[in-house]
Amino acid sequence: MSASSRADLPEPQQPLLTTVALVASCVAFVVIGALQALYGPAIPALREEYGISPAVAGFSLSAHFIGALLGVLVYHVMRGRLNDRVLLGGSYVLMAAGAVAFAFSPSWILALVGTFVTGLGFGGIDYGLNQLFAIGFGNRSPAMLNLLNGHFGVGAIAGPALIGWLGAEDYPEVFVGIGVISLLLMVTLGGVAAREPEPAPAGSAPAGGARVLPVIAVFIGIYVLHVAIETGVGGWEPTHLEAVGYGAATAATATSAYWAAMTIGRFVVAPLSLRWSAPSILTVCCAGMAGFLLLATVPALAPYAYFGVGLMIAPIFPTCLPWLNRAVPGVAAAGAYVIAASMIGGVAFPPLLGALIDTVDVKTAPLVLFALAVVCTALSLWLRRNAPDRGGVAARSGTGRTDAVATRGT
Incomplete structure (x- = not known):
């Protein structure tokens, strides 16, 4: 979470x-x-x-x-x-x-x-x-x-x-x-x-001279899409696995493994974040989501592919929030609004995917989620260019001071 x-x-x-x-x-x-x-x-x-x-x-x-x-x-x-x-x-x-x-x-x-x-x-x-x-x-x-x-x-x-x-x-x-x-x-x-x-006063201009509203909008887009993928897999993985030949008990166990991967992924990324910047982690995770969702279309690989999706989703939420706060330090409520907006994916996507299942086939679910992951990857690349995480990178290189100043008041 x-x-x-x-x-x-x-x-x-x-x-x-x-x-x-x-x-x-x-x-x-x-x-x-x-x-x-x-x-x-x-x-x-x-x-x-x-x-x-x-x-x-x-x-x-x-x-x-x-x-x-x-x-x-x-x-x-x-x-x-x-x-x-x-x-x-x-x-x-x-x-x-x-x-x-x-x-x-x-x-x-x-x-x-x-x-x-x-x-x-x-x-x-x-x-x-x-x-x-x-x-x-x-x-x-x-x-x-x-x-x-x-x-x-x-x-x-x-x-x-x-x-x-x-x-x-x-x-x-x-x-x-x-x-x-x-x-x-x-x-x-x-x-x-x-x-x-009382929180410390908010900072001033957004990092890298990026415009505030587009940056926040793209962060919101990433949060909406990755939560849509997260809930889409968690909600429909059992149904999809049963449709491609797995038993109900196996499907439920595989769903538990997916949620386990999201827990494991947060611990795995902790040491990696000391060497990799937030933009790099986000881009790799979004691309990884897309790759594993494509593999989920292969029945023999589907349970393992969903586990990989969980690993890739895990770091996105905690990695992006500090980056957002550094990118738009003058917007104190940006984090709260992005958290709220991220739930749109959980609100809108389950019935949309269900409607698609009604009209086509549950076996198409991984492909729909793959398309969302591709969009998520494109948005992450835009953020890398327009909202570089200079504060985070400086802190990881050992200065520490820049990151502390950049995140003050978030």
């Missing part, structure tokens, strides 16, 4: 999170990681229970991401009026209520309402905890953010594996469990500080 770089901020006078609240935050990210990854493996049971088509079943993901998008925006707007304890508590309640409603819904329409409410809580927890970790640990914030988002990957691995073990028809019990854990996490909110330190 993703967060802004705050490595240059001074250590706060008092911690924003106690040890108990820190552990609870990591558990919360396990929960939201599992939640996002559960919809795809549950689709066969949803289709059977409600008598719906693949395109209609895909709206479960869309309703979730619409809610998540609004959850991010509402949390961002309300942070000036309410403290994080209240906002996080409300997010946990919404996620619990939505998960239980989805599990016990008597109709598909009400089930979609449940996924929307769940998404509202999901978005608030995702944005709120990332923000707290970004500003709450001073120079240790980047390491803590990696720890936090690594737990998202743990949940994304465990969710489909649990569905594969229990059976897709038992998805209601899993969603009820998510609701119960969400409510239990509220007990730890006393460990969240009521006030946050």
Whole structure:
């Protein structure tokens, strides 16, 4: 999952999170990681229970991401009026209520309402905890953010594996469990500080003389497309693998492996980022996504190709956010808006891919995703030319000072 770089901020006078609240935050990210990854493996049971088509079943993901998008925006707007304890508590309640409603819904329409409410809580927890970790640990914030988002990957691995073990028809019990854990996490909110330190002033002009709006727009495009690919693979990989001859258990296991690759990829890229610039990592990852998605059209290679796609997607979110902040240091809210806009891919793409499956064949899914990855690669090349990451490169060459100044106030 993703967060802004705050490595240059001074250590706060008092911690924003106690040890108990820190552990609870990591558990919360396990929960939201599992939640996002559960919809795809549950689709066969949803289709059977409600008598719906693949395109209609895909709206479960869309309703979730619409809610998540609004959850991010509402949390961002309300942070000036309410403290994080209240906002996080409300997010946990919404996620619990939505998960239980989805599990016990008597109709598909009400089930979609449940996924929307769940998404509202999901978005608030995702944005709120990332923000707290970004500003709450001073120079240790980047390491803590990696720890936090690594737990998202743990949940994304465990969710489909649990569905594969229990059976897709038992998805209601899993969603009820998510609701119960969400409510239990509220007990730890006393460990969240009521006030946050004031951020440092924002910088001035964008790096390299690039124009601000086009640069932000291209970053948004990359985020929308890579999230579309991420959710497209996570949601429809099981269906595609079953269509080309794999069993349901194998397809669910392969989906878990895909989410595992996204977790592994974030750890693998950490040492590489000390030697490679953010533009280089982004370009390689986008091109790699395209290559592996092309390989996924070959049935014998498809499960392994999807694992490769996960490895390539993993570094994009955490790599691009610090680069964005250095490229447009005068736009303090750029990171928040890009995170929110990235969810458009999760909102729009699942039903579009489902409609294509209805009219053509599920075997075309990798080719559609490949086309998106090609566009993503083209956008990454444009950014390399128009928003070079000079601050990041300077820091990696050992000066350190340029990067700290460039990211101040992000």
